[in-house]
Amino acid sequence: MDLSGETNQNLSKAGRQPKRKLTGNEAVTGTVGKKGRPAASDLSAIINKLPAHGYPLEHPFNKDGYRYVLAEPDPHAPFRQEYDESPDWAGKPIPGWLYRVLTPNAVLVALHDRAPQMKISEDRLSVTGDKGYCMSRCTHFVTRGSWYWEATIEEMPEGSATRIGFGQEYANLQSPLGYDKFGYSWRSRKGTKFHESHGKHYSDGYGEGDTLGFLIILPEQEGVRYLPNTYKERPLVKFKSHLYYEDKDKVSDTLKNLKIHPDSKIIFFKNGKCQGIAFENIYSGAYYPSISIHKNATVSLNFGAEEFKYPEILKEYNCSPMHDRVEAFICEQTMADMFFFTENDGKLRL
Structure with a gap:
């Protein structure tokens, strides 16, 4: 899905950036009601019109060097009440710090953070590919600890394939x-493991009916601040009655700063049996469960909200189900917002 219109920057004057045109469907930035604030219908749309899985069905996709993060009003932001009651905001951009990242209420396939041609089931726990290889990421990431999830190959027609990890x-x-330095995968054909487009023999292949396990181990590092981005300094854009933070990709800078995460590991399992360590000393960073599919194979996912097919792996490897990231991520996001307001105390003005 494409975007159109123009995006207004919603930072203070010192932090504003040039306007950028969006292409495709109609999109408008932070529109305001008669009293100068977002119309009540806009705010209620954010809160009341979200599906049960917590994400709009019509949304901007992460692509073309830009990422879009769903936002909601932050009740703890300074001047929140003054802003809501002010009659002087008509036509003005909305400061991003008045909003916060809307944290997902379950680990699911991300609707916005995927190749648009991939088909996602209504419960967002199944993915079907289309033609050439493309990928979907999930809603939650991990930066430390040991985390596990499972995927079952529901359908794998002749000529199709998957790379998952x-x-x-x-x-x-x-x-x-x-394909690049940012991913680690296990391919269905011949069981090859892939990183940075280099394929190496790892295990036997897998196919229709197999349940695969994915374990990542990221030991905690001293001196690292494990908090997510608040995006509060980023502009807000409006798309289909919902507000999103707009963030520009920093791929080249991130590549330059990649560092090894000491003693980190990724281990894959097939039908409950460990296939051995696939990768060691991977790059530091935030890792999402990710699925790439060639042609029209279908893969279902279990992050631990339902019992795993092989729950004994959790105890044997002293790891947590990805589902446990939901509550932890809410706490981390709240802490990040608190730090932002503390570090900017006295600097934020309407």
């Missing part, structure tokens, strides 16, 4: 996982 936010969505 873990990818960072800049792993190319229009490529197989493991």
Whole structure:
């Protein structure tokens, strides 16, 4: 899905950037009601019109060097009440710090953070490919600890294939996982493992009916601040009655700063049996469960909200189900917002 219209920057004057045109469907930035604030219908749309899985069905996709993060009003922001009651905001951009990242209420396939041609089931726990290799990421990432999830190959017609594993936010969505430095994957054909387009023999292949396990181990590092981005300094754009933070990709800078995460590991399992360590000392960063599919194979996912087919792996490897990231991520996002307001105390003005 494409965007159109112009995006207004919603930072203070010192932090504003030039306007950028969006292409495709109609999009408008932070429109305001008669009293100068977002119309009540806009705010209620954010809160009341979201599906049960917590994400709009019509949304901007992450692509063309830009990422879009769903936002909601931040009740703890300074001057929140003054802003809501002010009659002086007509036609003005909305400061991003008055909003906060809307944290997903379950680990699911991300609707916006995927190749648009991939088909996602209504419950967002199944993915079907289309033609050439392309990828979907999930809603939650991990930066430390040991985390596990499962995928079952529901259908794998002749000629189709999958590469599944873990990818960072800049792993190319229009490529197989493991194409670049941001992804690590396990391929169905011949069981090959892939990173940075280098394939190496790892295990036997897998196919229709197999349940695969994916474990990532990221030991905690001293001196690292494990908090997510607040995006509060980024502009807000409006699309189909919802507000999103707009953030520009920083791929080249991230590539330059990639560092090894000491003692990190990725391990794959097939029908409950460990296939051995696939990758060691991977790059540091935030890793999402990621699925790439060639042609029209279908893969279902289980992040632990329902019992795993092989729950004994959790105890044996002392790891947590990805589902447990939901509550932890809400806490981390709240802490990040608190730090932002503390560090900018006295600097934020309407």
